[in-house]
Amino acid sequence: MAPTDGRRLLDLDHVVLADGRIYRVLGNLDSRTHFFGYNVYSPEAGGDRSYQGRRYRKNFIEDERLPADVLDTYGLIPIADIVEHHQPVPSALATARHFRPKIWTDLYDELVEAAGAESVGIFGSSMFGLHLAADGTVRKDVDFVVEGLGHVDALRQALPRIRERLGFTTVTPGRQLQQYARYQKVFRNDKNSIMPIIERRWTGLQLADDVVTTIRLREPSYRTALELVTRQPDRRDIVIEGEVIAADGSNLFPRIFTLDTSAGRLDVYILWWKFSTPVRAGDRVTLRGSIVRLRRADAVRLTDFSQHWLHIKT
Numbered sequence: 206m207a208p209t210d211g212r213r214l215l216d217l218d219h220v221v222l223a224d225g226r227i228y229r230v231l232g233n234l235d236s237r238t239h240f241f242g243y244n245v246y247s248p249e250a251g252g253d254r255s256y257q258g259r260r261y262r263k264n265f266i267e268d269e270r271l272p273a274d275v276l277d278t279y280g281l282i283p284i285a286d287i288v289e290h291h292q293p294v295p296s297a298l299a300t301a302r303h304f305r306p307k308i309w310t311d312l313y314d315e316l317v318e319a320a321g322a323e324s325v326g327i328f329g330s331s332m333f334g335l336h337l338a339a340d341g342t343v344r345k346d347v348d349f350v351v352e353g354l355g356h357v358d359a360l361r362q363a364l365p366r367i368r369e370r371l372g373f374t375t376v377t378p379g380r381q382l383q384q385y386a387r388y389q390k391v392f393r394n395d396k397n398s399i400m401p402i403i404e405r406r407w408t409g410l411q412l413a414d415d416v417v418t419t420i421r422l423r424e425p426s427y428r429t430a431l432e433l434v435t436r437q438p439d440r441r442d443i444v445i446e447g448e449v450i451a452a453d454g455s456n457l458f459p460r461i462f463t464l465d466t467s468a469g470r471l472d473v474y475i476l477w478w479k480f481s482t483p484v485r486a487g488d489r490v491t492l493r494g495s496i497v498r499l500r501r502a503d504a505v506r507l508t509d510f511s512q513h514w515l516h517i518k519t
Contacts, residue, residue, distance in 0.1 A: 210226075213233065213425075214230050214233075214234070214240045214284065214290070215292075215423060215425055216230060216231060216232050216233055216423040216458050216498055217228065217229065217230065217293055217326070217328040217350050217421060217423050217458075218230040218290065218291065218292050218293070218328075219241070219291045219328060219332050219333075220240070220286060220287045220289060220290050220291070221287070221288055221289035221291075221328070221392070222282070222286045222288065223286055223287075223288050224248075224286075225247075225248040225259060225404075225463065226244050226246070226247050226248070227244070227245055227246035227247075227256075227333065227335075228240075228242035228244055228245065228282060229242055229245045229262070229328070229329070230242050230245045231243055231279055231458055231478070232427075232429035232432070232458050232459055233423075233425065233427055233428055233429050234428075234429045234431060235428040235430055235431055236275065236281075236431050237284075238283060238284055238285075239281045239282060239431075240282055240284060241279060241280070241281060241282075241429065241434050242279065242280065242282050243266075243278065243279050243478075244264055244266075244280075245263065245264055245329070245376070246261045246262070246263055246264065246330075246333075246335060247261065247262055247264055248260065249261060249262040250263055251367065254330075254335045254453075255334075255335075256334060256335055257282065258331045259430070261335060263330075263335075265480075266278045267391050267479075268373060268382060268387065268390065268391060271390065271391065271393075271510070272510070273509065273510060273511065274508050274509045274510060275476045275477055275478075275508045275509075275510065276392075276434065276476070276508050279325065279434070280367070281434065281435070281474070291332045291333070292326070293326020293328050293332075293350045293352070293423075294322075294323065294324070294325065294326040294352065295329075296326060296327050296328075296332045297313060297325055297327045298322065299478060300331065300446075301313045301314075301327075303408075304331070304347055308371060308372075308412065309346065309347040311371055312347075312349065312367070312371060312373075312410075313325065313327075313347075313349065313420075315367045315370065315371065316349060316351060316360075316363075316367075316420070317365070318363075319356070319359050319360055319362075319363035319367075320351050320352075320353070320360065321355040323352075324351055324352045324353050324356055325349065325350075325351055325352075325354060326349070326350045326351075327347055327349055327350070328348050328349075328350050328421070329348040330348075330493075331347045331348065339450050344506060346416055346417070346418045347413075347418070348418060348419075349418065349420050349421070350420070350421040350422065350423055351420060351421075351422050351423075352422075352423055352424070353422075353424060353425075354422065354424045354453050354454075354456065354457075356414055356422075357422065357453060357456060360408070360420065361407065362401075362420075364407070364408070364410070364420075367410075368410060372411075372412065373410040373411060373412050374410070374411050375409060375410075375411065375480060376403075376409040376410075376411045376417055377411055377414075379414075380404050380411060380414070380417055381400070381404060381446045384403050385399055385400050385403055386465070388403070388479055391479065391510055392477070392479075392510055392512055392514075393510050393511040394493075394510075394512065394513065394514040395495070396493070396514040396516050397514040397515060397516065398483075398515060398516050398517040398519075401517050402480060402481075402482075402483045402515075402517070404479055405482075406482055407454075407482060408420040408421070408422075408481070408482060419481055421458075421481070422456040422457060423457060423458075424454075424457055427454070427457060427461070429459060430499045430500060432497065432498070432499050432500075433459065433474055433476075433497065433499060433504075433506065434476075436497050436498065436499075438495035438496060438497055438506070439495075439496050439497060439498050439503070440495065440496040441495045441496075442493055442495060442509075442513070443493065443494065443495065443496055443505070444491065444492070444493045444513050445464065445466055445471065445491070445492055445493075445494070445505060446466065446467075446489075446490070446491040446492075447463070447464040447465050447466035447467070447489075447490065448465045448487065448488070448489055448490075449462050449463070449464060449465075449484045449485065449487065449488040449489075449490060450463050450464070450465045450470070450484055450486060451463040451486065452484050452485050452486040452488070455482055455483055455484050456481075456482050457463060458476075458478065459474040459475060459476050460474070460475035460476075460477070460480055460481075460482075460483055460484075461474055461475075462484050464490065464492075464505070471503065471504065471505055472499075472502070472504045472505070473492065473494070473504070473505045473507070474504060474506050474507070475507045475515065476506065476507065476508045477507065477508075483515060483517075484515075484517065488517050488518070489517075489518040490515060490516060490517050490518065491512050491516045491518070492505065492507065492511050492513075492514060492515045492516065493507075493512065494506055494507040494508075494513050495507075495508070495509075499502070
């Protein structure tokens with residue numbers, strides 16, 4: 206459906222534009238006219254999957270083009286260009302009984318038991334049937350999102366039991382090394398704590414060598430200030446050290462946490478999609494980012510793939 210019924214565009218919603226491109230919504234942008242998004246699928250005559258009779262390809266802009274900054278990968282898109290609006294929870298309710306193979310329906314049921322049907326959704330290719338190959342076979346896992354930071358503790362407690370019941374494991378060291386090799390090409394500053402972040406990604410589940418899924422979270426009450434993605438830095442490439450004192454928002458996009466520094470407290474925003482759940486409360490970190498002014502307060506923004514970094518002291 207088109208977003209003309211008054212509902213907001215939220216992180217991990219997906220939309221189809223008039224030209225056929227499919228975008229993933231990133232963050233809950235505080236704008237009535239635009240959303241912040243990533244062009245995840247594009248129409249292409251030789252594409253390897255289809256939606257509504259049209260061939261599509263998946264885009265891997267960060268991995269293939271290696272842009273200088275994540276803001277070169279994501280963009281501000283007019284809401285007026287949207288012709289279809291897909292939301293995670295309604296999409297899951299409509300399709301969960303038809304997931305193939307059945308393991309994804311079983312996982313959905315377990316997540317519903319932990320968080321409730323009104324809080325469990327799907328996002329990405331499975332919203333459109335784009336997780337299927339041309340012959341109808343499954344080519345990709347189903348991606349799940351849990352809505353509401355109030356479910357974090359319940360999800361933490363439930364995931365070990367879910368893994369045991371369904372035959373999933375935590376992500377194996379071998380798969381972690383594969384992720385690290387891919388991430389290292391994108392995040393090009395060697396001070397980044399890429400491996401520790403991958404190792405302790407608590408929402409990851411692995412079913413087989415080539416089947417890994419990461420449960421994402423979103424919180425409708427959070428707002429992404431328009432200035433976070435449009436404002437030029439007030440100060441560039443500043444090194445800051447401190448202790449993480451509020452980390453729940455690092456489960457969201459943008460990754461949000463508060464750093465207690467010798468000069469006071471600063472909110473930190475990481476706009477890197479791959480840096481899922483990067484910090485924990487109590488972590489001592491040093492980072493390099495840019496200072497931007499948000500709602501009359503300074504904040505730190507990490508976007509540059511080579512100049513910015515997050516180092517966790519271990």
